[in-house]
Amino acid sequence: MAHRRKSIGIQRIAAYATIAAALVVTLFPVYWIAANSFKYDIDIFSIPPQWIPANPTSKHYHAAFVERPFLIYALNSLIIAVSTTLVSVVFGSLAGYALARFQYPGRWRYQISFWILSTRMMPPIVTIIPLYIAFNHLGMLNTKPAVIIAYTAFNLPFATWMMKSYFQDLPVELEEAAMVDGDTRWGAFLHVALPLARPGLAATAIFCLIISWNEFLLALILTLTERSQTLPIGIAGRVTQYNTYWGEISAAGFTACIPIMIFAFVVQKHLVRGISFGAVKG
Amino acid sequence: MTVSIGAKFGNSFERWFERHLRVLMLAPAMLVLLTLTIFPSIYMIVAAATRISPNPDLPWQFAGADNFLRLLTDEQFHVGLWNTLVFTVFAVGTEFLLGLGLALLLDRYIRRLNFLKTILMLPMMLPPVAVAITWKLIYEPQFGVLNEIMFRLGLPLQAWAGDVRLAMFSVIVADVWQWTPFMFLLMLAGLASLPDEPYEAAAIDGASAWRQFWDLTLPFLKPIIAIALLLRIMDTLRLFDLVFILTGGGPADRTKTLSLYIYQVAYRFADPSYAAAISLFVLFTTVAFSTWFIKRMRLAD
Numbered sequence: 001m002a003h004r005r006k007s008i009g010i011q012r013i014a015a016y017a018t019i020a021a022a023l024v025v026t027l028f029p030v031y032w033i034a035a036n037s038f039k040y041d042i043d044i045f046s047i048p049p050q051w052i053p054a055n056p057t058s059k060h061y062h063a064a065f066v067e068r069p070f071l072i073y074a075l076n077s078l079i080i081a082v083s084t085t086l087v088s089v090v091f092g093s094l095a096g097y098a099l100a101r102f103q104y105p106g107r108w109r110y111q112i113s114f115w116i117l118s119t120r121m122m123p124p125i126v127t128i129i130p131l132y133i134a135f136n137h138l139g140m141l142n143t144k145p146a147v148i149i150a151y152t153a154f155n156l157p158f159a160t161w162m163m164k165s166y167f168q169d170l171p172v173e174l175e176e177a178a179m180v181d182g183d184t185r186w187g188a189f190l191h192v193a194l195p196l197a198r199p200g201l202a203a204t205a206i207f208c209l210i211i212s213w214n215e216f217l218l219a220l221i222l223t224l225t226e227r228s229q230t231l232p233i234g235i236a237g238r239v240t241q242y243n244t245y246w247g248e249i250s251a252a253g254f255t256a257c258i259p260i261m262i263f264a265f266v267v268q269k270h271l272v273r274g275i276s277f278g279a280v281k282g
Numbered sequence: 283m284t285v286s287i288g289a290k291f292g293n294s295f296e297r298w299f300e301r302h303l304r305v306l307m308l309a310p311a312m313l314v315l316l317t318l319t320i321f322p323s324i325y326m327i328v329a330a331a332t333r334i335s336p337n338p339d340l341p342w343q344f345a346g347a348d349n350f351l352r353l354l355t356d357e358q359f360h361v362g363l364w365n366t367l368v369f370t371v372f373a374v375g376t377e378f379l380l381g382l383g384l385a386l387l388l389d390r391y392i393r394r395l396n397f398l399k400t401i402l403m404l405p406m407m408l409p410p411v412a413v414a415i416t417w418k419l420i421y422e423p424q425f426g427v428l429n430e431i432m433f434r435l436g437l438p439l440q441a442w443a444g445d446v447r448l449a450m451f452s453v454i455v456a457d458v459w460q461w462t463p464f465m466f467l468l469m470l471a472g473l474a475s476l477p478d479e480p481y482e483a484a485a486i487d488g489a490s491a492w493r494q495f496w497d498l499t500l501p502f503l504k505p506i507i508a509i510a511l512l513l514r515i516m517d518t519l520r521l522f523d524l525v526f527i528l529t530g531g532g533p534a535d536r537t538k539t540l541s542l543y544i545y546q547v548a549y550r551f552a553d554p555s556y557a558a559a560i561s562l563f564v565l566f567t568t569v570a571f572s573t574w575f576i577k578r579m580r581l582a583d
Contacts, residue, residue, distance in 0.1 A: 015391035019398065022384060026402055029459065032427065033416045045425045048433075095311035102304040112308070119319045121572055123520035125541045126561040127318070129548050130325035153318035156311055184300050189307075214409040216523040217541075221549070232411040236527055239415065246419065253412035264407045268400045272471040275406070275464055279509045280471050 030257065037061070037250035044246050060247035061255075069226050070252050073234035077256075080144055080219075080230060081212035084151040088208045089201060091152075092159025097189055099160070100167035101175075113164070117277070120157040124217050127153070132221055142228040150218045155208045158277060162207065165278030166200030167193060203270030206263050213260065231256050326565075329558035349559035359560060361535050362543035368450060369539065370518040373457045378511065380458070381465025386495075389473040403467060405460045414527035417456040418443065421528075443529050449536045453525055457518070465510055472506035473499075508579035512572065519568055540564055 036044050038056045064070040099113055131150055132141070140146040174196070175188040183191065194201070219230045229237075235252045238245040264271075272280055299306065330349050332342040353359055392398070405413065420427050421442035429439045443452040476499065484494050522541040525531055531538035531546075540560065548557035 012391055015387050018384070018387055019392065023398075023401060025459070026405060026463070029413075029416045029420065030404060030408070032419065033412065036419060047425055048430050049425060049427050091311040091314060094307040098304050098307035112312075116311070116315060118569070118572075119315045121516055121568055122319065122322075123541060123561075123564055123568060125520065125522065125544045126326065126565045127322040129329075129554055129557055129561065130322035131318070133325065133554075134321065149318070152314060156314055160311055184296070185303050186300060210407055214407075214411075216409075216411055216526075217545075220526075221545075232409055232523075235411050235415065239418070239527060244418070249415050250419070253409070253415050256409045257412050260407050260409065261404065264404055265400055268396070268403070271399070271403055272467050276468060276506075276509055276513065280468055280506055281475070 033250050033257070034254050036246060037254045039247070041247055044250075060251035064248045064252045064255075068234075068248070070231070070234055070255075072226065073229055073231045073252075074255070076144065076228060077213055077230040077232075080147050080151065081209050083144070083148045084155055084212045085205050085208040087148070087152050088155035088159040089163075089205050092156055092204065093163045093194065093197075093201065095156075095160045096163030096165075097167050097193060099164045101172070101189075101193075113161070116157045116160050120154065124154065128218055128221050131218075135222060142223050142225045144228060146222050147219055147228075147230070150222060151212050151215060154215075154218075155211055158211070159204050159208055162204045162274060162278040163197070163200060165273065165281075166197045166204075169281075170196050199270070203267055203274055206267040207274045210260055210263055210267075213256070326558045326562055329555050330562050332555055334553075334555045345555065349556050350563075352556060353559060353563060358535065358538070358543060359540075362538050362540045365450065365536070365538055366519060366521065366540045369454060369457075369521060369537075370515055373454045373461070373518055374511065374514045376454070376458050377462045377465045377514065378507070380462045381467075381510075382469050382507075384462070384466045385469035385473055386499075389470060399467065399470075402463045404463075406464050408460070410460075410523035411527060413456065413460050414524050417452070417459075418528055421452055443537075444533055446533050446536055449529055449533055453528060453537050456524060456528060457521075461514065461517075464514065468506055468510040469503065472503045476502050505579070508575070512575055512579075515575075516568065516572065519564070 035051075035053055037060055038053045038058070039050065040055060040057055040059065043050050043054060065074075095116070099109060104112075128150070131146075135141050135143075135146045170193060175192050178188040178192045179185065214232065215230075216232045216236070219233050220236070223229045223233065231252065235249050235256065238249045238252070267274065328342075331345060331347075333345040333348070334342055388398070421444075423429060423439065423441045423444060426442070428442060432439055440448055442448055445452075480498050481494060484498060489497070520541050521539045522545070525537045525539055525542055526545075529537040531542045541564075544557050544560050544564070547553050547560065
């Protein structure tokens with residue numbers, strides 16, 4: 001018995017040690033980009049590395065957001081992310097509810113759901129060339145609506161599946177009761193189902209915001225002008241063939257991470273369902 | 283029936299609206315997705331079967347299967363395909379094993395996981411651009427942290443992402459850092475939903491922990507494992523951001539993925555027809571694989 005307790009103790013210590021290691025490995029890179037964003041160039045390049053900024057400075061934040069157009073990039077990112085999220089969540093809730101609640105002949109419910117998911121299987125690089133050409137013909141390159149439309153195509157399948165999964169979890173009796181009381185189906189959706197699905201709506205919206213805020217490839221191809229580019233593109237633009245502006249990209253990169261860290265904290269409860277398209281209950 | 287205004291027109295519209303509600307609610311999403319997938323698909327097929335002149339005034343010439351035949355002899359395409367496969371197998375494999383191991387360990391020994399989950403999920407939410415430059419900073423041969431650690435340990439310094447032998451390894455490590463939490467969280471959700479009874483029965487039968495894992499845990503987790511692998515593989519097959527910034531596909535094309543190659547063909551070599559042919563290849567491979575995988579794992583039911 002004593003032996004048994006001892007071996008469990010060792011296993012428990014090993015478990016805690018593994019967790020500690022996982023936490024350090026997870027957090028160090030995030031800390032490192034933050035630390036470097038507050039160092040003078042000479043300290044960034046110091047050998048051995050300066051683990052804690054000795055002379056903290058906001059110089060790189062000033063360089064990025066005042067001298068260079070990173071404020072415009074951040075605004076563009078914000079406008080594009082919010083618009084995409086609005087469209088995706090509204091259309092996604094409608095389609096998600098229809099797929100969760102209505103009757104369909106044969107295997108149509110499955111067919112439609114699967115088709116919606118399959119549009120997400122298309123690698124973005126595949127669809128982006130035709131979209132580029134179409135937007136070029138329409139004179140929409142370097143505009144925010146072009147990016148918003150392209151992002152909606154990638155967020156909508158995700159929003160639909162997530163909302164479908166949340167609606168399926170609601171007890172159908174409440175909507176039925178509202179309809180017995182004289183409400184229409186649309187009314188039952190609007191006044192009963194939608195308010196009950198509020199946590200799901202919030203989680204879906206935050207996931208759409210994160211995906212759009214982070215997206216890189218589509219924005220890279222659809223926008224070439226300073227006025228239309230997003231934060232990720234602006235950051236990548238400071239990694240040039242001849243020079244990498246470490247301080248600036250660290251400052252802008254860390255700034256890009258901050259809203260995401262806040263969102264991650266808020267959406268934590270819904271995380272598993274979100275990242276698995278609603279396939280796994282969180 | 284309705285409690286709303288009883289005007290005749292309003293009423294008949296309302297009834298029409300209510301009768302077609304299913305279609306009307308599906309329509310916006312379906313129309314957006316149809317437009318944004320059907321048009322690109324048709325364009326890709328037409329473009330891949332033609333030779334598009336760089337001069338927009340010249341008509342497209344029919345090229346038949348020429349663009350697809352080029353795939354057979356194009357060494358850069360083969361390199362891209364090989365890199366994409368190597369990356370997918372090693373990155374997703376490592377993430378799965380690490381994620382499952384961590385989940386098994388934590389599920390058993392730690393009760394209140396919420397705070398830990400919040401921290402561990404950070405990497406996969408961060409902008410890929412930020413992740414790429416962070417790792418670029420860590421891998422930096424002169425002043426990077428990794429070489430400092432190598433130096434302290436008395437190991438030879440490396441060029442990491444700039445080294446022909448280590449570039450792919452470096453990209454995989456960065457991806458593993460970002461996406462192991464994804465596997466971990468999905469496995470943890472799976473473990474939390476396991477029923478107790480079979481384990482109690484197995485304990486009475488005196489089954490070893492290993493047998494319990496192999497005969498009970500793994501089969502129960504299978505659907506979640508399948509979903510997690512599928513979602514990750516779909517992502518790694520299209521890898522772009524990380525290599526674009528971390529290595530640019532180099533050195534010596536060692537980290538050039540198919541997505542990166544398509545990007546180069548379309549925009550640097552200005553050859554949209556051939557880019558379309560490669561894209562169609564990627565699309566068909568992805569869809570064929572996903573469909574096979576979903577059928578195989580019986581995910582559809």
